Amino acid sequence: MYDFSLIPEAIHAFLLSFLPNWAAVTVECVLIGVVLLLLYSVLALFYILYERKICAYFQCRLGPNRVGPWGLLQSVADMFKILIKELISLKYTDKFLFALAPYLVILASMLTFAVMPWGNGLQILDFNIGIFFLLAVSSIGVLGILLAGWSSNNKFTLIGAMRSGAQMVSYELSIGLSVLTMVAFAGTMSVTEIVHAQENAWFIFSAHVPAVIAFVIYMIAGTAETNRGPFDLPEAESELTAGYHTEYSGIHFGFFYLAEYLNLFVVSGVAALLFFGGWMPLHIPGWESFNHIMDYIPSVVWFLGKAFVLSFIIIWFKWTFPRLRIDQILTLEWKYLLPINLVNLVLMVLIIVYELHL
């Protein structure tokens, strides 16, 4: 496997050749920031087109097909449009919180990018509590949503925000517990070590039953966490017009929109990391030549490919199922997912203790 960490090392060495250490690090930080922002927007553009095309095919339509070949430039045009739109300022709102909320939401999803295992050696932050960091920063998003709903001074947004608060805080538990299950199995919270632990077999295979249960729960909770259908109550357009972001316009609305898609990527990326080996190619013990061929596919492709396939499943949910009701959503979490999750954690511990895994 090509080790991408050679590139940053080369850049680092190059910068050190004419800059002092502190300046080199500063330049690298700026570089990383720029790359991250670019990656963020490109991924968002891709995801918007990806979802629009998929849902179009579900609905016997063609989807965007006018701007560029196969409508590829449609989301670029949309982005341009949303950038030049007016930011409408409203009376009787809490101006500061109203403006702050979209940045909080987008910050939360952007920070999680730092610990994503993009490829072999391609990781911005690699420290021993990587997964913990990821859970922590992704929880900031709900704060932004609550603030957006509250500061808009609108009854619909308020209901949307309250729903969202109840929903996201509840489902955070499920996400946390299913992640904990997998962390217990891996024995580490470091993202790199989790990926390397799956060199011989992905966790979904090696930890079999509890891993599959944890995966299913993770996908359900992850869909709820991203506020996507069938859990899109906070913005249920047929009930609350647009929920918490009803009053937003222009790029502020765009931030919420971007964050939704990027959270979709984050959720599927983390699922890929925990259950499908992150950037690790598919290895089957004993099949040496097969494994060797798999290694030829770049690790970035592996990671993105897994994330896109998992995103496809989440998009598939959205365009198939009707929306749940708020009490049904909370019942699902507190009465079903949470107990199952706790039992599953015990099951996982038993499997580790008695070494029943592959």
Place this chain on the structure above:
Amino acid sequence: MADFQQTIAKLFPEATFEQADTLMVNIADAQWHSLAKQLKENPQLGFDYLITIVGMDWKESMGCVYYLQNKHNDVISVKVTTTDRENPMLHSVADLWAIAGIYEREVYDFFGIVFIGNPDMRRLFLSIDWKGFPLRKDYDENPDINPVPTDNERQSDFTYTYVETPDGKVEKKEVRVFEPEDFVVNIGPQHPATHGVLRFRTAVDGETIKKIDVYMGYIHRGVEKICEKDTYPQTLHFMDRLDYFSAHPYHHGLCMTIEEAAGIEVPRRAQVIRVIMDELSRIASHCLFMGTFCMDLGATTMLFYTLRVREQILDIMDRTCGARMTFNYECIGGVMQDIHADFVKDVHALLDVLPANIKEYNKVFTGNVIAKNRMEGVGVLTRENAINWSVTGPSGRASGWSCDVRKTHPYSIYSELEFDEVIHTEGDSMARFKVRLEEIEQSARIIAQLIDNIPDGDYCAKVPKVIKLPVGHWFRMVEGCRGVFGVYLESDGSTMPYRLKLVTPSLPAAAVVNHLTAGSKIADLITIGGSLDYIVPDMDR
């Protein structure tokens, strides 16, 4: 009929009787409430379904004509009048038939007749500052009196009720619509789930609904008023614009009433074409219902699956009627033009794809566990309440009430056709959904019986250029896509109707929302409203 007359005459010797198309009882206002009580509760009478209240202005007197139906589908009418034009008052029957509350508000709105005992005596369609009562014959239409408003409409948190004191005086009381501390959310008038400009003032406690005040009239166009100034063929064109999904059945209803009054015989070919068109409309309408209903529940994809079928029907209509909506196809004496050469072939193509589509709808949506959770047991309307609120059509049949006019009062050629009335007994949103899904199959069955047997002959009878109806009044009902569509036509012998009252199924469907949603969640309001399938232009007229 004679039995009813005897029973009523025995109880109320002062009552007089007329025999028009139904038995009509004339009764003084003082005795009206006790007669109404007898009509509803006396087991020999048992008129539990109030079809409509027709407000009337006969110049020398004003009053109401009540149309009632019992479980044997006998219809009688009661006429209550008052000669006081300054402060006309009648006694309310809102305590006997729940729907009367709304119907009486409509009469008050148009004629200014106050109903003593009605708990909510506000205007229904017109704005609260409207001057005059437009359907009175002495109404002043000068635009300076009611100029087009440029400000926001005045809103009021109060309603009025008129109570009779023991010494015979009537007192006006002010009542609050909502409690002062209620958290009221406006769902509508511009809202994706109200399917038009309708406003639910919803008092909520968290996610739970406490009370809903339905606020309608945003697209009230005064169709009944306009019709009084149009000749009979001209009045037909408004039928497309009430419930635009059941344009054909509505046209059919008014045409039938006028033809019956004028004594015009409709050729068999036209009858068959009309029935086929009615049933095609029904399929198209129910398809759209399923699509939009599923979209309200968040399953957007279903919309496109149902619209495929609807598109096919609209194409068929387009080729024959020349339009995809507002067809103006039925005319007095038959239909406007003959069917298109490919009509039979196109309808066969439609009938071929229907079963596979229905199977797919069931697969995609009906069996889905989330859909079941959202619909089953939500908004249960019992049979008694369905009748009490006059919720007809598929929604009424979902509550186990056999109210299909095609079966209860067969018109046109329906009595010769074989089809089942789809009845479910659960009364919840799921039942309302399923009734419509199954009615598509029944409509297809009717079309299949007729499509190969369209008889030759004229598609329209010879009708005089100027149609004059004799003096009299007629009431006919047809089954629209959403329920009973009734036409009350009163003629003074001229070329224009003296009064044309249109009874539409959407008004009761919207009126019952408060009853169904109390105590449920906001999301249930969307489910219930969607499953009742009201059309706003149909209720506002």
